[in-house]
Amino acid sequence: MNRVNDFAFKSATVNGTGSASANSLLMEAIFRMGIPVTGKNIFPSNIQGLPTWYEVRVSRDGFTARPPTIDLVVALNPATYAQDIASVCSGGYVLYDSSWPLDAKLVREDVTILGVPLGAMCREAFTRDRDRTLLRNIAYAGALAALLQIDMGVIETMLNEKFARKKGLLDANHRALRLGYDYAQKHFSCPLPIHCAPMNETSGSILIDGNTACALGALYAGATVGAWYPITPSTSLMDAFKEFCQEFRIEPETGLHRYCIVQAEDELSAAGMVIGAGWMGARAFTCTSGPGISLMQEFLGFAYYTEIPGVWINVQRAGPATGLPTRTQQADLMSMAYASHGDTKHIVLFPADPAECFTLTVEAFNAAERFQTPVFVASDLDIGMNDWMVPRLQWDDSYRPDRGKVLDVAELEQAKKFFRYLDTDGDGVAARTLPGVSGKGAYFVRGSGHDKFGAYTEDGAAYREVVDRLTRKFETAARELPKPVVIEQEGADVGILLVGSSDCAVREAVVHLHEQGIVADSMRIRSFPFAPEVKAFIDRYRTVFVVEQNRDAQLRSLLAIETGTPRDRMISVLEYAGQPITAGALVTTIASHLAGVSA
């Protein structure tokens, strides 16, 4: 089998030792060679000293899901040697640091062991302890460049760009790279059967993580207020937003900021700030993860009932409780959809990759103002913190924010009287006013019972009239929010439903299933409340699978609740161990279920 540009390797290191830069160097070099590539960083909830892995998948077919198998492992962490060597597929390779002997018990007959004395070479070449540790990573990058035929010219150019202003570091990095490269060339037959060859498949693409893309979305949507509390894996989102603001949101004449980012004392406060700013008419957002979503519940229900816009970007991680802060899941679906006590419902948008993090974040700000309600962007750690290969982001300069129904002074002067919660055109959305504009538009925001005029009420009928209108508002939203993406094939009798980051694995699985004679269509849902098309899709297939990354089949439950489809009509395919879902697991589950049914 031809394995050129179709393999995966991973490095197993200790966090805090500088391996991240070597890994991204390799991945970006492959990308610059025009070959589709994806990286998954599997890291601990820790700053220094615990095991960390980085998986790189090279795929000439453009598959971006987590790799099905690992062909080569760079084993640099003795604490995980056993599991790392065990994780290589039969016929694969193990590169280890031969400065120290490898325990004979760990040697596998069916893999090729490649020893490179990385530590010894760096000890000899460099004098400072820090260099000896950090540059060991660049040395293994050099060895891999030789073994996998990654263009050295490209890597060297990248080092030149990275250390342009740090001459000392630049020279040391070049030397370390060469140490590894030359050793591998001299001692092994390079390249290995798994290797790279230049293609031209990445010229229209970028490598970007979802948190950066969400931050760009917030920047381009015109968000001015960001309130947040640091939490993995969402922290880098507000960091990125701040950096973009420092670059693009400075008033030229004064150097003053056209933004206000507040690090709150907790997530409750962050939610309150978003709501306060949204009420004042600014585009405001927060980014958080599961525990933060739990803390924000009361405010979310408040904003739902008082109808105040705001954007909540939830970079989901594995729960419950503290859970696995550095591992991925889609396990907040229920807690976002129905956040808070009482009858509540929230708009949730599901990006599948960083490119959609950008577009759906922009869309979230529009939806929040159009429907005057909190809107979630349901990202996850896999999308948020890993570099994905996606098409270059583009911007349409004709875009103007949809501020929804906001009455200005002139409109207020014309109106006989203003009532905040009066639906005048039947779409379930009432016009609002902004504070400071006119005394005529003044009203009282209250979380307590209110009638359609905005006045306090304990009257049952008046209360119901308002909450029934909210139901109508969400029916309008279901029709207008981003539509599902459907991929159809000739003769399909199986339907697969999914949200978010499962997309890349499902796309790949559909191809492999077809090879086995199973023809499946897929529908990637992009918004909650569900579009009418969702129920129609479920009804169309004899067998329907729902793919999701949580234990309790939350998406299936939502589909059952909202479309009235019996739960048993939908077969769950679940992955919830904290790693991104793979196509292989999907194919196995779906194929074996169908085989069981036909038998």
Added chain:
Amino acid sequence: MTSISKPPVRHPSAQKNQIGLTKADYEGGMSTLCAGCGHDSVTAALIQAFWELDLPPHRAAKMSGIGCSSKTTAYFMKQSHGFNSVHGRMPSVTTGANAANRDLTYIGISGDGDSLNIGFGQLAHAIRRNVNMLYVIENNGVYGLTKGQFSASADVGSKSRKGEVNEQTPIDPVLLALTLGATFVARSFSGDKTQLVPILKAGLSHHGFALIDVISPCVSFNDHEGSAKSYAYMRRHEVEVVETDFVPLRREIKVPETHEELTVVRMHDGSEVRLHATAPGYNPRSRDTAYRHVQACVRKGEVATGLLFIDESGREMHDMQRTVTTPLAQLPYDVLCPGSAVLDSLMERYR
């Protein structure tokens, strides 16, 4: 938040302020609090203060949390936007609102339970951030709406109506604010309108976070013998440490400058606060003096009142944030969006 609208009564001879509004224009819905509630006196003082300051009602935002005190934002200035938020979370909503629109006058009304129990953290951090707002705590030491539980400001030895005695140490918002670096700290008594109105006016004009702790007796649950937040106790133990007079911008200065120890503080907007310390050696511009003196009063069973500390040179949230002077919510979209050409060139960073 119950409120009953008042019938509009207009008296042709009613006095108008400089923007042509009568005091009735600063009123709100009818109070539904208990007859004799201290909070209603605070509401009346606020109406007076806003009217005297000539503030257009629609340029003010009334913020509150949950509780008897928080209900009162419905009882004044019906032409202002009001925001009755979540219990104990008014500071964060006000912070966000102020971040988005720095041009409005923010007045937060809270209670001792709302501020010192459930909302303690938010109050502390709003002080640290120096959010430009007036924060009034209507402090009665008790939970009224849930019928008489102690709050965190209840004094040790204070008896509830059911006869329970509080043994937990109270939180004094004035000492708290002084410790956290607040730049305007005052205490007053709802029954002392002469003192309260100038302090409210000064607080509304202050550049930064102004905290006013107003002892406001609860006639239903905490106005009995054994309560340190009762009318009788306050009448006996209130010690005015600092006499306050406030001279708004563009008003003729009528106060005779006879006091030897008069401290004149020029506010950010050009108006003046004139302070006369009645306690010897009291310096309302020294945080240390204020802290020591308030504590000394507490030890003697006295309640120190007046504008206890003021520093008009502090940096409020927007100063620290270096925000543009135009309210963020009013910035035109074209100065916020970098456009397609910038995005195109940005993409090169991700290749």
